Amino acid sequence: MTYPDVPFPDLPPEQEALFAAAAATYARYRSGVPDAAVRLLADILRGRSVPVLLDLGTGTGQVPLALRAAVPDLAHIEAVDVSQQMLDQARDALAPALDRCTLTLVRCAADAYRPLKPLPGEEAQAPDLITCCRSYHWMDGPAVLKMADRVAAPDATVAIMGDGSLWTLRADWTRALRGLIQRYLGSERRAGTCGSYSEPRRSYEEDLAASPWSDVTEHRILVARIWRPDTVLGYLRSTSFAGAELFGQRHAAFEDEAHTLLHTHAIDGSLVENAVFTVLLARRPGSAS
Template identity: 30%
Template sequence: MTKDMTEVWSKDFVPEGNRASNVDRFTGFEDTYDQHRPEAPQEVVTLLTGYLEHKPSLVVDLGCGTGLSSFAWRDTADQVIGVEPNDDMRGKAIAKWQSLQQEQGSSPHGNAADIKFVSGYSNQLALPDQSADIITCSQSFHWMDPASTLKEVSRVLREDGIFAVYDCDWPPSLTRKVEQTYLELIELAETIIDRHVDTQEQAYKGNKNEHLKHIRESGVFRFSKEIVFHHMEPFTAERYTGLAVSQGGIQTVFKLKQNEINDKIAQFHTLVEEHFQGRTLPVMLSYRMRLGIK
């Protein structure tokens, strides 16, 4: 099935295999998300273009959020299409791209890609058959229905095209006390959600450890593997705390106006500040990529 790229999904229409609660989970904190989450590291681009063995003409980034994973392809691909069903997240991505274009003039200079951000869902893409060289999911495949998404990916990918799912391990490596408190904070958020939100209305998150299994069982790909790599980024105490607060579970608790989480956030922030002591420090981010080549 092919649709015109100008089609915009109705805000109230959620295709079969998707959950409105998964989309709504990311409403209202696009600035916090964009400020503290990591951009896709260069290793992603290097690995995938290496497997493709030529410059990609089209990269499609599914569940692109605020574009942190889309802009990584800006100087590598001819065209990039970020697909994001959440209006707030996609709006932030569009605003960032417009700002970048204004900074460099009305037309991007050099070999910069043509970038678009569109409304859509991973299992119903407004793209022609066999049109994409690379399709990625950065921190997003666990929010999608794997079977119908992979079927649509197969339709849109060219022969020898690459589908890649990559996720960053949370929390980033720092100290035992900080990481343990981070995990306790996330667990408390989920406990509060379970207490106040009916199960049917909660967002559903798939198991990231099954990503490669889904790719292999789809029967779409002639080659598949998992790649583990690390990336160092500068962090301050504010960013490390902000990264934790940008997690969807904590943001959901904020929307529920449940204040019992505030003490745990304060405890976590104190531990983080004690470690950083006003410094900017390199922090290791660990990534797991699962890829399939059609």
């Protein structure tokens, strides 16, 4: 099920277009959710009679797909994204895994989300878990947290998760790669074709502390990933800071230089990413954990 057939009003066009061109590449090259993080989220939903997930900024559906496998009795998934192309990828990934679980795909900005009214004879399905994975920094965070308070179950949990990107990773090979990108595109980190990326004015923790979701626990998961030069190039095509459209006719030249640079830094053809995947689990004070 998908609703509405057109976006909610006031969907920012620059956000809608940000990852649209890279949706298929994103599905192929972006790293999934670490197993330890999936277990944390699954533990929240276990024991619920009708567990419901609301995934904001779902992208290609990585979080709901991982939780569908980890929580066999997951009853309903609401997957929200501003990009129809991303939602199409999410539908293709999730449909074969649904079985009795129902799915609603919602094309809107996260803070504008509102649940459909239940049909006569049906009960409302308030989410027990609301997730933002590698997406919260693109959102109006305080507005999203207010929305979550309106729609979530009384004892729900909000999970904000992420691990940075190859732009922010501190390694010799990523510093060299970032320098090459900057030589082509300028010193500022790009945010698609709409301009430069601006860091959030407040940390996620500060947003949560000022929200109804101020009971927060942090989990830091060490992750080691192995890349090859060709998979790094595929990943870059899926990003807002080095997507092919940013380079125009110079993209092939950039990829040739990047491929040579990455091979220079690779050991036995491999490049290592040592990252920290952080999971912030937030609840309303006094709610059951």
